[in-house]
Amino acid sequence: EPEVTQTPSHQVTQMGQEVILRCVPISNHLYFYWYRQILGQKVEFLVSFYNNEISEKSEIFDDQFSVERPDGSNFTLKIRSTKLEDSAMYFCASSDTQGTHNEQFFGPGTRLTVL
Amino acid sequence: RKEVEQDPGPFNVPEGATVAFNCTYSNSASQSFFWYRQDCRKEPKLLMSVYSSGNEDGRFTAQLNRASQYISLLIRDSKLSDSATYLCVVTVGSTLGRLYFGRGTQLTVWP
Numbered sequence: 001e002p003e004v005t006q007t008p009s010h011q012v013t014q015m016g017q018e019v020i021l022r023c024v025p026i027s028n029h030l031y032f033y034w035y036r037q038i039l040g041q042k043v044e045f046l047v048s049f050y051n052n053e054i055s056e057k058s059e060i061f062d063d064q065f066s067v068e069r070p071d072g073s074n075f076t077l078k079i080r081s082t083k084l085e086d087s088a089m090y091f092c093a094s095s096d097t098q099g100t101h102n103e104q105f106f107g108p109g110t111r112l113t114v115l
Numbered sequence: 116r117k118e119v120e121q122d123p124g125p126f127n128v129p130e131g132a133t134v135a136f137n138c139t140y141s142n143s144a145s146q147s148f149f150w151y152r153q154d155c156r157k158e159p160k161l162l163m164s165v166y167s168s169g170n171e172d173g174r175f176t177a178q179l180n181r182a183s184q185y186i187s188l189l190i191r192d193s194k195l196s197d198s199a200t201y202l203c204v205v206t207v208g209s210t211l212g213r214l215y216f217g218r219g220t221q222l223t224v225w226p
Contacts, residue, residue, distance in 0.1 A: 031212055043159060043202070043216040056213055091158055095212070102147075104214060106158035 002026045004107035006092050012113045013082055021077045021110045023092030032075045033093040033104060034067065036060070043091065049075065082114045118142055119217035121203050127223045132193045136220045138186040138203030145215075148179055150188045151202040153219060159202055162188075193224045 005024045013019050025032050034046040048055040049067055057065075064080045075094075079086055089111050093104040121138045128134050140148075148165035163170065165177040165186055176189040186203055200219040207215065 033212065033214075035214075042218040043153075043214075045213045045215070048212045050212075058213075089156075102212075103161050103164075106160065108158050 004092055004094055004105050006090075006107040006110050008110060009108065010111045010113070012115065015084055015114055016081050019079050019082055019112065021079075021090050021092075021112070023075045023077070023107055024073050025075055025092065025094030026096075026105055027073070029094035029096045029105075031055075031095045031097070031102075031104075032067075032069070033095075034077045035091045035093065035106075036088040037091065037109075038085075038088045046077070079112075082112075084114050087112055087114045118207075118215040119203050119205055121201075121217035121220050123218055123220060125221040125223060127225060128193055130193055130195060130224055130226055132224075133189065133191050134193060134222060135190075136188045136201050136203075136222075138188075138217055140184050140186070140203075140205045140215075142205075142207050143184065144207050145184070145205040147206040148177075148186050149204040149214075150175075150177060150186075151204050151216075153200045153202055155200075159204075159216070162201070190222075193222075195224050195226060198222055198224045 007022045032049040037043045045058050046061045047057045066078045068076050089109045091109045092107040095102045095104045150162040151159040152162045153159045165179045169178045174191045178187045200221045202219045203217040205215050
């Protein structure tokens with residue numbers, strides 16, 4: 001069964017450092033998403049991406065965040081200068097459509113710890 | 116504003132019990148409704164979509180009341196493997212791709 005994969009599974013970084021979280025969406029999917037979940041809190045939308053551009057971003061997704069699809073398979077989230085409050089689980093998701101009742105498939109997540 | 120609100124629980128029930136979760140959403144423009152399940156420290160996985168007429172998938176039944184902006188999930192004959200956090204999720208009309216998650220309701224089924 002096709003699945004979304006994410007690397008690394010756990011990333012530890014110092015405050016102020018840049019991190020890149022990587023995702024490989026399901027191969028025939030066209031819509032890509034990043035979400036995050038701070039420990040003990042709800043899953044929160046960060047950004048959606050379609051046709052090589054951002055479709056929508058939340059208020060969390062400020063100038064320190066960027067996304068890229070550098071080739072035909074990878075989808076990355078970059079955090080330029082990490083803060084302590086960026087510590088969270090980051091989930092990548094993909095879907096083949098964006099209509100009503102479309103299913104988004106989530107990757108296993110990257111746990112980011114900022115020290 | 117909290118888009119989606121759920122009773123956090125925890126719900127602790129014996130095997131075989133019937134348990135019901137409720138969820139309310141604040142935006143009347145909400146278009147699509149889902150229940151996801153999340154195991155501890157894992158990714159959310161779609162359990163079922165929720166349709167206006169209500170729908171059933173085996174032991175799981177979902178209901179939607181648009182007038183009250185209320186969604187429910189009923190689990191019959193609970194199994195140990197049903198232990199998880201159940202997430203109520205909606206999309207809002209103008210932004211169909213973005214999922215709004217509730218904080219989840221934690222369920223533990225004991226033998």
